[in-house]
Amino acid sequence: MPPAHLIPSLEPKLRDLYARHKELAKAIDWAYHEYLPLDVLRADPQSLPKLSAVSYLAVETALFTEVNLPWFTTGLYNVFRGAVSPMREFIYDWTAEEDQHAMLLETYLLLGDNGDHRERARLRKIIVKQGWEPNIDDHFQAIAYTATQELATRAFYQRVALVCRDEDPLLARALIRLAKDETLHYAFYKDAVKAHLEVEPNYAEPLARILMDFAMPGAEMPDYATRAAVLAREGVYGPDHYYDMVVDHLWKEWDIPGLLPSAEPARAAQKTLIAHHRKLGRVASMYALRRKKEKADGAASAAAGSNGATHTGGGANGSANGQASNGHAAEPARTDGVYGEVLKTAPKS
Numbered sequence: 001m002p003p004a005h006l007i008p009s010l011e012p013k014l015r016d017l018y019a020r021h022k023e024l025a026k027a028i029d030w031a032y033h034e035y036l037p038l039d040v041l042r043a044d045p046q047s048l049p050k051l052s053a054v055s056y057l058a059v060e061t062a063l064f065t066e067v068n069l070p071w072f073t074t075g076l077y078n079v080f081r082g083a084v085s086p087m088r089e090f091i092y093d094w095t096a097e098e099d100q101h102a103m104l105l106e107t108y109l110l111l112g113d114n115g116d117h118r119e120r121a122r123l124r125k126i127i128v129k130q131g132w133e134p135n136i137d138d139h140f141q142a143i144a145y146t147a148t149q150e151l152a153t154r155a156f157y158q159r160v161a162l163v164c165r166d167e168d169p170l171l172a173r174a175l176i177r178l179a180k181d182e183t184l185h186y187a188f189y190k191d192a193v194k195a196h197l198e199v200e201p202n203y204a205e206p207l208a209r210i211l212m213d214f215a216m217p218g219a220e221m222p223d224y225a226t227r228a229a230v231l232a233r234e235g236v237y238g239p240d241h242y243y244d245m246v247v248d249h250l251w252k253e254w255d256i257p258g259l260l261p262s263a264e265p266a267r268a269a270q271k272t273l274i275a276h277h278r279k280l281g282r283v284a285s286m287y288a289l290r291r292k293k294e295k296a297d298g299a300a301s302a303a304a305g306s307n308g309a310t311h312t313g314g315g316a317n318g319s320a321n322g323q324a325s326n327g328h329a330a331e332p333a334r335t336d337g338v339y340g341e342v343l344k345t346a347p348k349s
């Protein structure tokens with residue numbers, strides 16, 4: 001597959017998208033201290049709610065994704081080297097906006113005295129030391145990847161906010177604020193991809209390469225598979241949310257079945273993507289059903305006086321802090337994760 005460059009005639013379009021981003025970001029400009037529970041702390045330091053194990057795990061997982069910003073910036077800076085200027089300029093704005101995300105989450109956890117601060121710092125160091133290298137071949141793949149991961153990040157924040165709203169409304173407010181930033185990032189990349197697919201439907205081929213093999217940049221954090229499995233099981237964010245809020249959303253935005261590629265490899269890639277989309281849909285339904293059944297079983301056994309069948313927010317291995325049961329962080333493979341596991345057992349198309 002030859003490299004899918006950004007199309008030079010689309011430079012004005014990219015410049016417009018960048019200008020739109022700057023305007024929208026300015027309209028919702030914020031500082032991270034505004035979303036910390038400082039007033040609550042001043043009034044009564046004891047009144048800040050302690051997070052449940054599941055909410056803590058979700059926030060820590062988000063934090064561990066955000067902390068690798070130095071490497072995400074490095075990766076995207078290198079990937080977009082030689083790309084048209086609006087794309088390169090966007091990375092600077094994007095970095096400044098993302099810079100507040102880890103700061104807000106880490107400070108929130110510290111102020112509420114949530115989790116083991118020393119352990120979190122240890123894992124954080126491992127993650128940043130690991131670095132990150134994008135598994136991307138060209139500029140078009142880069143915008144397709146970033147659109148997908150920004151949307152997935154938004155979906156994750158929205159789900160966590162919903163789940164912890166009753167537990168800690170101020171935390172939910174902070175997470176929604178982060179989701180808004182991710183929405184703007186997503187909108188920039190998503191419309192850049194859309195414009196390219198309209199001009200060059202044969203880019204269905206590099207698009208398929210990204211969508212078939214998608215893994216979050218945070219997937220390399222220690223024990224990611226366990227974290228993803230626990231959060232999916234607890235109904236925070238699983239394959240069903242991923243399908244509804246990311247895969248199917250992009251499917252419609254980019255009208256993948258409606259593309260009319262002329263090259264045979266691109267037509268073949270489109271067919272593969274259509275089959276993949278169906279498969280993910282089946283996996284999502286299967287997963288949602290399974291969770292519903294587990295919940296019902298748990299409620300039934302709780303009603304019967306049993307104490308062993310409900311989920312309490314502990315990890316799949318008995319830990320809620322993302323550590324393997326032996327106390328050491330596992331080192332998952334690059335695309336390891338609950339989706340990979342679930343796909344292995346998915347019904348054939």
Ligand SMILES: [Fe+2]
Nearest residue numbers: 066098101153
């Ligand atoms: Fe972020």
Ligand SMILES: [Fe+2]
Nearest residue numbers: 150181182185
């Ligand atoms: Fe983002």
